[in-house]
Amino acid sequence: MSFFKRLTVAGRQAERERAENIVHEENVDVEMPASSEKQPLITLPVVACGAGLFSDGYINNVIGSVGTILALEYGDLWSESRAKNVVSAIVFAGTVVGQLFFGVLADRWSRTNSLLISTVILFVFTALAAGSYFHGSIIGMFNILAAWRFFVGIGIGGEYPAGSVGCAESTGEIRSGWRHFIFILFTNSIIDFGFVIGAFVPYVVAAACHNEHLSTQWRVSLGIGCVFPLVLFVMRLFVKENQEFNKNSMRGARTPYWLVLKFYGPRLVVVSLIWFIYDFLTYAFGIYSSTILANIFPSGSPLTTIFGWNTVINLFYMPGSLLGAKASDWLGPRYCLILGVTLQALVGFIMAGDYANLSQPHMVGAFATVYGIFLSLGEFGPGNNIGLLAAKTCATGVRGQYYGIAAAIGKIGAFVGTYVYPYIEAAGGNDANASAQYPFYVSSSLSILSALLAFFLLPNVGQDTIQYEDARFRRYLEENGWDTTQLGLNKDASLEHVENGNGVADNKASL
Structure with missing residues (x-):
């Protein structure tokens, strides 16, 4: 352990020196925050800003169990309705809208106020979804449930550009060497x-209802999703704008989008493409999940059995995410992503190549183990680090929009995957093994592409990258004639009274 500790310390020091050299070469003055072992490991803004993504995991996963219950309760009326597919998919459309809208709102108005609005939307429409009703019409109720799910998606979308970005900026106030870990932990x-709890709650509710009272089961399972946003709303009332946003936001100025596009456009394309690929390919992995569950329990098994095993499968995500969170501090997010997708691609090729044997009922244990490793590696690599890279490879003034666009393109990838993969499976024809293998050959190949994109086109991200990136962008704006004294001001603030970094009025600044 001492060897790894020395390696980690040396790596962080080298990374900091490289970043400082870049800043000095560009003749940029950077006032770095004091770094001390006495700095906290966690703060209220980090928790309050990032933890809202729990609702994303819970609400997106619980709907799968809700669909299972609705199929049992309403039979063909649910199975043959258009709402069956819409209820699950429409939340993606709402999330994309929310990510784009709140990305602009977070940059042009306020991180904290944007978060409060998204939390209210989450709470209200999750409650409405749980109470879905339409004049006694079952089909009408399905349609109303789909409509409320769209607005729930908008609330979830707001958590990405406002919450994750605010969390990333707030990690500058915690102890160096733990900033990536804490960011990943709360994103x-x-x-x-949230995925685990979204699978576990329906199990508990089904057990409490003795696998009966189906209407109560799905409404309670959805309704419990209101609890966390309510608690989070109270926490967020005590959160103030972080220092980076106050110093470097463009909320009081007209954003120079052409300069931003020239400076960050290529990087945004790469980050968005990696996120698109990650979300796109994860939808193929559901093939293995359904195979495991089908082999574990027979048709007609009680809901407690189905939901119990679903919880176990979702637990596979946690080890990779938790171990990878600290590895991101040691290796850096870029190399951690590359390592994760490369290993995942290798395991994916093995699983696809040996699918005929692994998918046999007597191989369920081995299948589940390999599948768990596969899921963990996905979280270790892109799952943990693509959001971190999106949050920390852009300047504060446009970070919400940059992150929102990248996250929205990722969600579009997930949506596209639901339509494309059936065609990839169909290419296998009547060969059941080939139909299951082809999506994984495609997915593993795309994982390798992600690794190459990250290796050649993404920058390293260190502990203090946000401060250095703001300094680098500020220098670029000045070189192109943009007045950087506008940064960090409200629209109604006077440029004749700008506070310096110590909070003292500086009357020299003017247009």
Whole structure:
């Protein structure tokens, strides 16, 4: 352990020196925050900003169990309705809308106020979804449930550009060497935890109802999703705008989008493409999940059995996310992503190549183990680090929009995957093994592409990258004639009274 500790310390020091050299070469003055072992490991803004993504995991996963219950309760009326597919998919459309809208709102108005609005949307429409009703019409109720799910998606979308970005900026106030770990813990890890709880709650509710009272089961399972946003809303009332946003936001100025596009456009394309690929390919992995469950329990098994095993499968996400979170501090997010997708691609090729043997009922244990490793590696690599890279490879003034666009393109990838993979499976024809193998050959190949994109086209991200990136962008704006004294001001603020970094009025600044 001492060897790894020395290696980690040396790596962080080298990384900091490289970043400082870049800043000095560009003749940029950077006032770095004091770094001390006495700095906290966690703060309220980090928790309050990032933890809202728990709702993303819970609400997206619980709907699968809700669909299972609705199929048992309403039979063909549910199975043959258009709402069956819409209820699950429409939340993606709402999330994309929310990511784009709140990305602009978070940059042009406020991180914290944007978060409060998204939390209210989450709470209200999750409650409405749980109470879905339409004048006694079952089909009408299905349609109303789909409509409320769209608005729930908008609330979830707001958590990405406002919450994750605010969390990333707030990690500058915690101890160096733990900033990536804490960010990942309260973003991707908590999404994964939401998935686990989203599978576990229907199990508990089904057990409490003795596998009966189906209407109560799905409404309670959805309704419990209101609890976390309510608690989070109270926490967020005490959160103030972080220092980076106050110093470097463009909320009081007209954003120079042409300069931003020239400076960050290529990087945004790469980050968005990696996120698109990650979300696109994860939808093929459901093939293995359904195979495991089909082999574990026979048709007609009680809901407690189905939901119990679903919880176990979702637990596979957690080890990779938690172990990868600290590895991101040691290796850096870029190399952690490359390592994760490369190993995942290798396991994917093995699983696809040996699918005929692994999918046999007597191989369920081995299948589940390999599948668990496969899921964990996905979280270790892109699951943990693509959001971190999106949050920390852009300047504060446009970070919400940059992150929102990248996240929205990722969600579009997930949506596209639901339509494309059936065609990839169909290419296998009547060969059942080939139909299952082809999607994984495609997915593993795309994982290798992600690794290459990250290796050649993404920058390293260190502990203090946000401060250095703001300095680098500020220098670029000045070189192109943009007045950087506008940064960090409200629209109604006077440029004749700008506070310096110590909070003292500086009357020299003017247009």
